[in-house]
Amino acid sequence: MASGAGEWSAEQIDDYETLISTTDVELLKRAWRNEKASPEILPFEEALVKRAKEQIQLMEETVDDFAESGHDPLIASLYQMDLDRAQFLLRSYLRVRLQKIEKFMFHIWKMDTYRNRLSIEEEKFTERCIRDIGKYLEETVLSKLPDNYQSVLKQSIISEEDDMVPEPQLDTFVVAKCERATRPLYLDGSRQSASFDSSRDDHFQMVPGDLCILRYRPFQEELMSGNISLV
Amino acid sequence: MHGRKAYELVKEFADGEKGHLKIFNNELFERVIEECNEHHNALQSLIRKMQEEGLEVQTARNADHYGALIHHLSLIRNKRCLMAYVYNRAEIIRELAWKVGLLHELPGEIQEKFSDSEEQYFKDHSKSLKSYMSQLSLDVNVDMVPPKDPYIKVRVLEDLGSGIILSDKSANFARHSMHFLKRTDAEQYVARGLMEELTG
Numbered sequence: 001m002a003s004g005a006g007e008w009s010a011e012q013i014d015d016y017e018t019l020i021s022t023t024d025v026e027l028l029k030r031a032w033r034n035e036k037a038s039p040e041i042l043p044f045e046e047a048l049v050k051r052a053k054e055q056i057q058l059m060e061e062t063v064d065d066f067a068e069s070g071h072d073p074l075i076a077s078l079y080q081m082d083l084d085r086a087q088f089l090l091r092s093y094l095r096v097r098l099q100k101i102e103k104f105m106f107h108i109w110k111m112d113t114y115r116n117r118l119s120i121e122e123e124k125f126t127e128r129c130i131r132d133i134g135k136y137l138e139e140t141v142l143s144k145l146p147d148n149y150q151s152v153l154k155q156s157i158i159s160e161e162d163d164m165v166p167e168p169q170l171d172t173f174v175v176a177k178c179e180r181a182t183r184p185l186y187l188d189g190s191r192q193s194a195s196f197d198s199s200r201d202d203h204f205q206m207v208p209g210d211l212c213i214l215r216y217r218p219f220q221e222e223l224m225s226g227n228i229s230l231v
Numbered sequence: 232m233h234g235r236k237a238y239e240l241v242k243e244f245a246d247g248e249k250g251h252l253k254i255f256n257n258e259l260f261e262r263v264i265e266e267c268n269e270h271h272n273a274l275q276s277l278i279r280k281m282q283e284e285g286l287e288v289q290t291a292r293n294a295d296h297y298g299a300l301i302h303h304l305s306l307i308r309n310k311r312c313l314m315a316y317v318y319n320r321a322e323i324i325r326e327l328a329w330k331v332g333l334l335h336e337l338p339g340e341i342q343e344k345f346s347d348s349e350e351q352y353f354k355d356h357s358k359s360l361k362s363y364m365s366q367l368s369l370d371v372n373v374d375m376v377p378p379k380d381p382y383i384k385v386r387v388l389e390d391l392g393s394g395i396i397l398s399d400k401s402a403n404f405a406r407h408s409m410h411f412l413k414r415t416d417a418e419q420y421v422a423r424g425l426m427e428e429l430t431g
Contacts, residue, residue, distance in 0.1 A: 084378040091374045098363070098371065102325055121366045128359035133321060136352040141313045144264045146271035155307045164314065
């Protein structure tokens with residue numbers, strides 16, 4: 001796949017990456033990028049969002065102090081710009097999540113794995129979304145159709161599964177960057193964590209710095225464990 | 232013709248400009264609903280006929296069975312088309328709720344394209360968004376584009392008067408006047424088409 005890490009040793013890069021990636025801004029940036037690039041909703045970064053909000057508040061106070069004390073306006077404006085960027089990042093992160101919820105609300109609601117990834121506020125929002133659109137579809141279409149065809153989730157009463165629910169496209173392509181060495185990955189997404197099957201040669205391993213363009217599904221677990229991030 | 236009307240309905244939406252609404256096509260919509268009911272009646276009468284002939288509806292494979300199946304599938308197709316029409320419109324409505332619904336009434340020329348329940352949905356969804364933001368005490372509908380400069384230059388397109396007080400100053404926002412404003416303040420007016428951003 002991608003070539004090695006170039007002139008730097010993997011260790012050096014590791015050190016550098018850990019140093020850089022420990023600030024909250026970097027973490028938030030990574031969470032935001034992952035969320036933006038992944039087709040499904042990811043676990044809510046509760047602690048991180050809380051910290052980011054606190055820091056933004058602190059910054060706001062600093063900027064206000066500067067404005068009041070008539071300090072150097074250039075410095076104040078630099079602080080303001082930094083603040084704006086942090087705020088954009090936070091808002092955009094939350095916004096991307098809400099937009100995913102709007103798109104896949106029924107799917108998210110019925111799958112426990114997805115539902116557990118929401119924050120309390122997002123859960124309430126999803127509930128309201130479903131209620132609103134349910135009411136709206138009911139009024140416009142469903143109540144006017146014959147009895148057996150009125151479900152919002154199923155095409156008709158004889159459908160065994162919910163076949164009218166939009167689902168995220170997990171086989172879409174993503175660009176992934178390796179943060180920590182991954183387990184052997186298979187292109188078809190099959191997992192081989194317990195017994196490594198050496199007879200198969202269609203697997204590969206990513207090392208830090210690698211950049212790959214591949215389907216999302218095989219990366220799912222690696223993304224959750226933080227071994228890779230999306231760009 | 233089976234499904235022709237429903238196809239026209241979806242086609243009409245698909246032909247429209249992306250992100251723009253046309254007037255809700257009630258006439259065609261009602262025609263499709265009617266067609267659904269016709270299919271349903273035909274389906275029912277075929278099933279009745281089979282029952283009268285003493286056939287097991289689930290297992291019999293005669294002409295009537297396949298006739299009924301065609302009606303069933305046409306009905307489902309019509310349902311999917313109707314839902315697609317309504318649902319895709321709902322997506323545009325949600326987008327509008329993000330852009331303008333949280334602070335203001337919709338401009339009249341958009342509002343008249345809504346059906347009554349669409350208008351209600353717009354209001355409901357705006358409320359849901361609002362309640363999410365108030366729980367979080369954070370507005371997520373500003374800062375839609377990554378910030379480059381905290382201040383932007385804008386031209387006022389419609390007379391706004393001097394009633395508006397922005398976070399750091401108040402000014403007379405007469406039509407065609409130009410201002411240097413905080414981006415977060417100006418964004419909502421730009422979104423509503425009351426101001427335009429001057430670049431370069």
